[in-house]
Structures are given as C-alpha cells and as structure tokens.
Amino acid sequence: MTQAAKPHDDTVSTLYGQLRAQAAAFAFKPGERINESTLSRALGASRTPLREALNRLVAEGFVEFHAGRGFFCRDLSDTRIGHLYQARIAIECEAVRGATLRASAAQLHAIEAELDESGREYADTTDPIRLMELDERFHLHLTGLSRNDELLGLLKTIYDKIRFVRTADLRSLQAAGRTTTENHREVLNVVRSGDAAAASDAMRAHIEDRARHASQAVRLAYADLYAPQGLRA
C-alpha cells in the first residue's frame, strides 16, 4: 500500500500542523511519552512522516527527543514559563517599536476596530479559548505591523507554547470581571502617539502584568489538564 508522493497533500506539513495544534492545546500531557505507532495510526499516516513532523516540533521546543527512548512531550516548569514570558517581552516590545514607526493610520484604525469588536464579544462569551483567541489576535496583529516576519514567527511559536497558561490566566481575569481590552487600548493609544520608546514601555508593563499572574495561572491550568472535562481546544 505504498502511497507515494502526493505533493499537494504534503503529509508531513499537515501532520506538523495537527501536532502543533495538539501540543498548543496540551493534548499531550507534560512529560508523557509519545507512542509513534499509536499516534501514526490515529493520524492516518505511517511512522516515517510522523517522525519527520515530530522532529520539527523538537527543533521548536514543543517536544523532547531522548535517544533510543523516543519523543516526549516537553513540560512547562514555572521557570520556563517565566523565561517564555520574558522572551515575549523581548519580541513584542521590539515589534511595537517597529509598528509605532512604520504603521499607517489606517492600519492602526483597523486594529482599533478589531478591539471594539472584541470588546463586544468579550461581554458575551464565557469560552476561555475564545477569550484567548481574541487576546492573541490583538498581539499578533500589532506585532505583524512591525513588518518583520522573523519577529512574528518567533512570537507565534512562543504563543503556542504558553497558550494553555494564557487561557487559564485570561479566564481567571474574566472571572474577576475584567478583560485585557482596556489594556490593549492603552497600548494602542501610546502607539498612536508615535513615541516608540513609550510604546515599548507600555507593552512591557502590560505583559509583565500578565506574567505576574502566570505562575498562579499555571497551577489552575494544570488542575484543568488533569480534570475529567479539561479544556478541549
């Protein structure tokens, strides 16, 4: 049943996308060994392309590889979460500088419109996944305005890694009757002012604010992870 070259399907990239989405959603438990045969059957491919996809995840730090023992889901320690939030600061602060200098008024207007829309949806939704998506959309959109693909790519990888933590964080924020929309609006106003250094500082303050809650959020996240009805997406 040799299936052979199917270039337009691009099995490895498809598998990679599926695995990364699963990893971002913590479908694999931290430290858990990944059984290649089982997983390949579940994804409808053979072990060869699966291993190729897993090796991409190794390079990005989602998965660990131990020689002779296979692939393991990498776990998120408290310190690693701290490091990832700091990396987020590094990238987003630099990106927002670039956005401040380069973004057109129309582009900033589009972001504000998006924030208005998100603000309305925030009021309605209780789905923590959706909360996280709306929040993430603002950050990725703004970072995209720096017009730097490298920064954007690095940020997406970091977001995938801390998505679960952020989901828990934003949910607990909402439970306290607050959202990040107002913070985002403040950052956007500084960007509008054209002061790149101030925009960077505003972004830093915002992310540090969230990072301070991360250590608490991760505990909630882990509790969910092992709960019978854990977060799905």
Added chain:
Amino acid sequence: MTQAAKPHDDTVSTLYGQLRAQAAAFAFKPGERINESTLSRALGASRTPLREALNRLVAEGFVEFHAGRGFFCRDLSDTRIGHLYQARIAIECEAVRGATLRASAAQLHAIEAELDESGREYADTTDPIRLMELDERFHLHLTGLSRNDELLGLLKTIYDKIRFVRTADLRSLQAAGRTTTENHREVLNVVRSGDAAAASDAMRAHIEDRARHASQAVRLAYADLYAPQGLRA
C-alpha cells in the same frame, strides 16, 4: 544491513548538528536544492534519519521544504538580514537587562577577562572565522548571564543564520583597522553600572551600528560565496 537502534550515537542529532554547522557556514548555496541521496551518502547515513534532521532545520528556518520537490537551502535576502538583526536587538537588549539585574560581580569580571584575552588574540589573528567566534563568544556569554534559556536558544539560532554575514562584516571592520572589543567593553561598563535601561540602549546602539554595515557586508559575503576559494568554515 539494517543498522537498528544505536541510542548512544543518536544519528539524527549528529546529522542535525553537522547540517546546521554546514548551513551556518553557507556550505549550501542559497536556493540550492538539497539532494537527499547524495547528502545521505556523504554523511554516511540513510535518507530516513537525514530527512528527520532536515525537518528540524525546516522548523528553524535554515531550510525550506517544497512538497514533492524536496529540501532547498533558504536564501538570505537583504530584508531578511534586516529582520534577523532586529530580532537580535530584541533578544539581546532584553537579555542584557536581565544580565544587568542578575549577574554577579564575579561573572562580569569573567567576561572582562575574556574580553582582555580576545583583545590580545584580535591583534594576532587574521582569520575572519576566528574573529567572528571571539565576537560571538562575548554576545552569547553576556546573554547567558540573563539566565534565560529561551532567550539564549533563540539567539543561537539567529547567530547561526547570520554567521556568514557577520563574518564578512567583522573582516571588513578589521580591514579598516578596528575591532568590536572596544564597543563590547563600553557595553560591559554600562552593565556594571547597574542601569538596566541604559545597558539595553548601549546594546541596541552597538547592534544597530553593525546592522548598518550588514547590507554592505552581505554583498561581500555573497561575492566570497561564489569565489573559487570561498570561506571554508
């Protein structure tokens, strides 16, 4: 001739290391197709582990994969070099903040000793590869003092990507009778002062200074790349 599991050799990781070193040294010409059979023979392995290693490089952006057509060496455009230098600024500026806050006097003293040593070696050597190694050592060492593995890992990947450009840049700097040692010493002095924001600014100024020469350096680099006796490393 099934060679089977040899966990302590860890073929894929070995291949990955070799390939990454070759990619950093621009052993593959930009845009060039990578022939799997030939390369696997050259590296003494079969295609399966080679493809796994190549997939790691895809995830890190050293190599591109086109479905049905194989792996291609990714080329370094002028704009991508600019983006990578900006990513360098993002990471190193944040890291030097951390280093300023967290590094001990002894650790800073060790870096200074290293600078002294490099300074002496700079005077003797004309090997551009060695120049680049000495320069890189300072930056990686300082970034390491932030005690953030994520930042350090990201920086190493960026350095591997722009190594060729940096080699050309530092060589032309040396040809003009200058080195980066003095700039590094200035940055270190600001770190010593304990002012994190100032340290970040000093690092930014230093890297922007080099980035300004990068576009010129890349032209030199490409000339070398296609010269009969190109840079070897």
Added chain:
DNA sequence: GACTGCTAAATTGTATACAGATCAAGGCAC
C-alpha cells in the same frame, strides 16, 4: 529560434521490515 509534447532518468514520499534497544513483569535469592 522559441514553444510544446513526449519519453526516460532521477528524485521524492512513505510504507514496511527487521535489528536491537528499552521496558515491565514475574521469579528468585536474601
């Protein structure tokens, strides 16, 4: 000469086979 269609060679894509390592469980000695 440039373009198109055909054919053969080269190359990729992935399933599969199997060697050898790891892991888990049970038995044995202490």
Added chain:
DNA sequence: GTGCCTTGATCTGTATACAATTTAGCAGTC
C-alpha cells in the same frame, strides 16, 4: 518485603523498496 536478575513483549532506529512525481533531454512543429 525489598532488591536484582531474567525474560518476553513492546517500541524505537534506520535501511530499503517501490510508487508517483518531478525534471531534463530531445524531437517535432509553428
């Protein structure tokens, strides 16, 4: 009961085979 060895089952590591596709070379045509 605890620790160690043995042993069988399980799983990983990689070579290989072969289908399908891309690529290159070559005529023939406009």
